[in-house]
Amino acid sequence: MSVGELKVRDLSVHYQVQHGGGHAVLRAAEHVHFDIPPGTTLGVVGESGSGKSSIARALMRLVPAAGGQVLLDGQDLLQLEGAALRTARRKIQMIFQDPVASLDPRMTVEDIIAEPLRSFCPEMDRAQRHAEVLAMMQRVGLAPEHLRCFPHEFSGGQAQRIGIARALVQKPSVVICDEPISALDVSIRAQIANLLRDLQQEFGLTLLFIAHDLATVRYSCDQVLVLYLGRVMELASREQLFANPRHPYTRALLDAAPIPDPVLARSRKAEPLRGEIPSPMNPPSGCVFRTRCPIAEARCAETVPPLIAKRPGHEVACLLD
Amino acid sequence: MDPTAPLLEVANLSVEYRTQRGVVRAVGGMDFTLAEREFLGVVGESGSGKSQLLLALLGLSAPGAAVHGSIRYRGTELVGAGPRALNQLRGNRISMVFQDPMTALNPYLTIGQQLVEVLRLHRQLSRADARSRAAAILEAVHISEAQRRLKQYPHELSGGMRQRAMIAMALVCEPEILLADEPTTALDVTVQAQILTLLRELRERMGTAVILVTHDLGIVAELADRVAVMYAGRCVEDADVRTLFADGQHPYTRALAASLPRLEGPLPERMFTIPGNPPNPARLPPGCSFAPRCAYVHERCLLAPPPLTVIGPGHRKACYLDGLPPIAGAP
Amino acid sequence: MTQAAASAATSPTSAPGTPGAAAGSSSLWGDAWRRLKANRAAMAGGSVLLLCIVAALVLPLLSPYDYYTLDWNHLYQTPALGAGWHWLGTDALGRDLLVRVMWGCRISLLVGIVASLVTVIIGVLWGTTAGYVGGRTDGLMMRFVDVLYSVPFIPFVIVLMVLFGRELLLIFVAIGAVSWLDIARIVRGQTLSLKSREFVEAARVSGVGGFTMILRHLVPNLIGIVIIYSTLTIPTVILFEAFLSFLGLGVQSPMTSLGSMVADGTSQMQSYPHLLIIPALFLAAIIYGFNYLGDGLRDALDPRDR
Numbered sequence: 001m002s003v004g005e006l007k008v009r010d011l012s013v014h015y016q017v018q019h020g021g022g023h024a025v026l027r028a029a030e031h032v033h034f035d036i037p038p039g040t041t042l043g044v045v046g047e048s049g050s051g052k053s054s055i056a057r058a059l060m061r062l063v064p065a066a067g068g069q070v071l072l073d074g075q076d077l078l079q080l081e082g083a084a085l086r087t088a089r090r091k092i093q094m095i096f097q098d099p100v101a102s103l104d105p106r107m108t109v110e111d112i113i114a115e116p117l118r119s120f121c122p123e124m125d126r127a128q129r130h131a132e133v134l135a136m137m138q139r140v141g142l143a144p145e146h147l148r149c150f151p152h153e154f155s156g157g158q159a160q161r162i163g164i165a166r167a168l169v170q171k172p173s174v175v176i177c178d179e180p181i182s183a184l185d186v187s188i189r190a191q192i193a194n195l196l197r198d199l200q201q202e203f204g205l206t207l208l209f210i211a212h213d214l215a216t217v218r219y220s221c222d223q224v225l226v227l228y229l230g231r232v233m234e235l236a237s238r239e240q241l242f243a244n245p246r247h248p249y250t251r252a253l254l255d256a257a258p259i260p261d262p263v264l265a266r267s268r269k270a271e272p273l274r275g276e277i278p279s280p281m282n283p284p285s286g287c288v289f290r291t292r293c294p295i296a297e298a299r300c301a302e303t304v305p306p307l308i309a310k311r312p313g314h315e316v317a318c319l320l321d
Numbered sequence: 322m323d324p325t326a327p328l329l330e331v332a333n334l335s336v337e338y339r340t341q342r343g344v345v346r347a348v349g350g351m352d353f354t355l356a357e358r359e360f361l362g363v364v365g366e367s368g369s370g371k372s373q374l375l376l377a378l379l380g381l382s383a384p385g386a387a388v389h390g391s392i393r394y395r396g397t398e399l400v401g402a403g404p405r406a407l408n409q410l411r412g413n414r415i416s417m418v419f420q421d422p423m424t425a426l427n428p429y430l431t432i433g434q435q436l437v438e439v440l441r442l443h444r445q446l447s448r449a450d451a452r453s454r455a456a457a458i459l460e461a462v463h464i465s466e467a468q469r470r471l472k473q474y475p476h477e478l479s480g481g482m483r484q485r486a487m488i489a490m491a492l493v494c495e496p497e498i499l500l501a502d503e504p505t506t507a508l509d510v511t512v513q514a515q516i517l518t519l520l521r522e523l524r525e526r527m528g529t530a531v532i533l534v535t536h537d538l539g540i541v542a543e544l545a546d547r548v549a550v551m552y553a554g555r556c557v558e559d560a561d562v563r564t565l566f567a568d569g570q571h572p573y574t575r576a577l578a579a580s581l582p583r584l585e586g587p588l589p590e591r592m593f594t595i596p597g598n599p600p601n602p603a604r605l606p607p608g609c610s611f612a613p614r615c616a617y618v619h620e621r622c623l624l625a626p627p628p629l630t631v632i633g634p635g636h637r638k639a640c641y642l643d644g645l646p647p648i649a650g651a652p
Numbered sequence: 653m654t655q656a657a658a659s660a661a662t663s664p665t666s667a668p669g670t671p672g673a674a675a676g677s678s679s680l681w682g683d684a685w686r687r688l689k690a691n692r693a694a695m696a697g698g699s700v701l702l703l704c705i706v707a708a709l710v711l712p713l714l715s716p717y718d719y720y721t722l723d724w725n726h727l728y729q730t731p732a733l734g735a736g737w738h739w740l741g742t743d744a745l746g747r748d749l750l751v752r753v754m755w756g757c758r759i760s761l762l763v764g765i766v767a768s769l770v771t772v773i774i775g776v777l778w779g780t781t782a783g784y785v786g787g788r789t790d791g792l793m794m795r796f797v798d799v800l801y802s803v804p805f806i807p808f809v810i811v812l813m814v815l816f817g818r819e820l821l822l823i824f825v826a827i828g829a830v831s832w833l834d835i836a837r838i839v840r841g842q843t844l845s846l847k848s849r850e851f852v853e854a855a856r857v858s859g860v861g862g863f864t865m866i867l868r869h870l871v872p873n874l875i876g877i878v879i880i881y882s883t884l885t886i887p888t889v890i891l892f893e894a895f896l897s898f899l900g901l902g903v904q905s906p907m908t909s910l911g912s913m914v915a916d917g918t919s920q921m922q923s924y925p926h927l928l929i930i931p932a933l934f935l936a937a938i939i940y941g942f943n944y945l946g947d948g949l950r951d952a953l954d955p956r957d958r
Binding site: 047048155156157158185186187188189190191193194197212213214215216218219242252253254255256257258259260261262263264265266272273274276277 | 366367479480481482509510511512513514515517518536537538539540542543562563566576577578580581582583584588591592593594595596598599
């Protein structure tokens, strides 16, 4: 019986790429470390190049990990192969960023949602699968007449519901959500965020919710992880992160977020963060954030700041904290 | 062109396309004016017609689009104007910044070549003068090492820098109006903050009027003087920015603002949502397009679309309801 | 169920592309068929083809003549309509031209379609496997294709014909053996790009692997391209066979193909032009038919249009 406890230890994801005439290593994620207690949600926030998608794909064994452990209910997913891996895949599923692109354009909705059942529950016959699919569709807010329709007929929000139904149809315990609402219209995002929250409570799911903005994460997550250039900058409970952000990058993200209130927005004093994210092929020495950090000192270039718990449940990787 | 006439007056502008599935009305009956130095934010989701509106202003709608109504730039009518007349304006008096700099910049030309092209097209400048002007505008948009950048190709620049380069191209001839179509949507949050600050600074320095189209209410809150909210091709509310946020009178405006996640303030159990889906421009309902999703829908709303009526100084809305009570559950 | 979910489920008119509510099917095939019907050139090409196929199948059954009986009394007859006459004339040996041309169509179409089928099957399997497996296997498989490309086709086929005789089956094999290379390359390229699409990742996450992935996800998404290239391969194959016949290596007499008839007709064209013109016209009609249909299919199935 899967509890859905996910512990990630020292996870690194590297890619071999062509660069400047030769081969180079792209360090997409380095030494990433977090725990997700069962039934809770971890929000992973980062901009482009932060490695959040690479981490998601490494957790799902879609790309190889360069090192570390991914412990799902105590079992290291990175060490599994073949049949054992297939069995483990039942427990951890994924929802993708582009809802329409993640659905096979040539398959009907019913076939799409039933596919995990065909792979993981071979003992089910067609009628049983049909019943399960119908039940899950109702649960996510799709009507039975959508069964025979094709992905291109749906709006983004509806397509994401199909993706959610597919991910949950065979009752996994952990779901990795890779920016599930970024590609949706603003008025639809709240619908899907609420749906995920409801489903989590109903099925007791453990969620890893990847997003690029902190405001979304504030609603849906119990814990928040902030990533920059593949490294963890800060890991804290939601309350602590928003009340007391300790890492300069977290503070910069909070400051940069547009505020839908003209009075507040215009009275904001903070200067935007200068520069842009460095190339992951050539990360800065020491603390990778130092090239843009407003308070960087000389020693930030010499040592990689370790992730230390400043208070229980609040870890920060900064030498100056 | 009459320098004393209002900068931009749009009256009853509509853009329609014929497709296999019938007539698609991307924009219907838009009315607004843009004053000098004014920053107008146009907010809408997909299917709202906001991008089509901008394209129509510069005569860039797809071939086969039927553009009706009137767009007067300093008294000169732009709808139906020939390509030569429009080309004189584009990049020169009215220019545009697009969402994705990678596709909007020519990958085969250097930044310098693209800037010089715009300059020499509209100003009688020697190559040397054009190059120094190009370097100057790059510096104005805070691209460091301007001389070196002039020789670089778009793919050699980072995303934020490409966007700055595009802004530079748009502003190099010091236009009176800058149109921006979701200029920061493809950028990281921290880079977006830089670009928005840049836009504000440039606007103050150069006195350009701006029409910025976005789906993000936070951006208009920060930069705009006035905001127009679009839904299904029509303007449903327009007001100065403070009034819109403090006292939005259209149910969609209120609901949109209420459904945004906030960084501060109380955390309700569930996020406030707008039920239903954004409209399909090919299949709009008779009556108010927002009616299927509106919490206050009335019978009257289903019969004919409400006209845009003035409800206060500089404040118009398109809704049959008289005043709105606060929405339950909204922050 | 929450109010939001309920309304999302039942929102009728405001949902973009309300599924199923549109008149007629909205499947990708349905859309493509509609687009194809609207394309007049493609429909004309398709109709001409259909006409040729029906004629080739039916007319020989209706005609009192067959394709091999010699009639020394009626050599080199010119076309003359009317009961009892040879409608398209006769050839050098008195055989009825109409029936021979119809048989020629049959053989040309048969060779075209069967050889293309063989080509497509080999090419698709090769290309999808190379593309999906990737890595060194892909490298090896495609180098093999490159090597075969460098083999000169005509001498290769000639050698086969000379060694094994001029069997119809052998012609299929020979043509098929050289034509699958193009499709393999195209399919491999498509597979590579499909592999990185999100729905393939999603399928992997759903536990789909290996051969099931290829058959369930890759092949259906490749069918569009494969159909398009097949309709363009068929005329190439038919022409190739015609060329072989022209060289004297095609089907054996008295069986004939359009190519053979064109070859025979060329030597007589000064005195009896109808022997050349009529089979050439039919050959051209078939080729044009396939080409226009192929073009129309490409436009109808082009994924970018969606």
